[in-house]
Amino acid sequence: MRVSVSACLVGQKCRYDGNHCKRDILDTFLKEHEIIPVCPECLAGFSIPREPIEILDGKVITRSGKDVTSSLEKGVEKALSILKENKIEIVILKSRSPSCGVGFTYDGTFSGCLIQQDGMFARALKKNGFFILQVD
Template identity: 40%
Template sequence: MKILVSACLLGFDVKYDGSNNGGLLPPETLELLKKTADIIPVCPECFGGLSCPRSPCEISGRKVFDSEGVDKTEQFKKGAVQTLKAAKMFGCSLALLKEKSPSCGAKKIYDGTFTHTVTEGNGITADLLLKNGIQVFGESQIQELLEALQKQDSAG
């Protein structure tokens, strides 16, 4: 089995500020994931051509803007398409993505005001993956992800 994982959660320095979110996954959780599935690192924002570091971005309405008001929607859409291509190429039906991100957030994202306010919604990539039948989990849903992996393993 193969699973897409946000590269920032794996310790890659691809976060908007040039750092990573590697500390959000406990080492034992990461080891368990590695034993259970092949991990395919992805960063939709990098896939879309955005630099590291870059201005933070949030979704406002149907568009993605950086903190200076520049429309970055096309880069986010391109990154989402490239991530979906990777999912299909590697046969991934599950993804572990960074919560609240304008790319990867599932169910909850920042609201576009750059005030750390969270609202209901999906990031651009998470939305595209979900529409294409790929289950998306955030880092706070590790247990649910492991259960889904176990179900797939016993079914396949």
């Protein structure tokens, strides 16, 4: 089976703070499948490290208030193309991210409050019918 996964979950240091969030719990499962790691924020051309982003009123903003919605949309489109080209069957996403989070993401106030909303990439994947799993 071909599986795509948020790149930070498999050890790529692509998070805004320059770290990864590798989850060893995925190791056994991922060893048995062909893995395509993707990071929509890297594909958007965002630097590492970078300012954190959150979604506020449908727009993606940095902590200092810059609107980066259109850049992230481009990154999401690129990530989506990679998944389609590789005929991915399952996507494993990192929770709470404004890009990869499924169901709950931060509320745009940079205060740690979660609200019910998908990240941009998660939303696009749902729209395109991908099967999604989420890891905390």
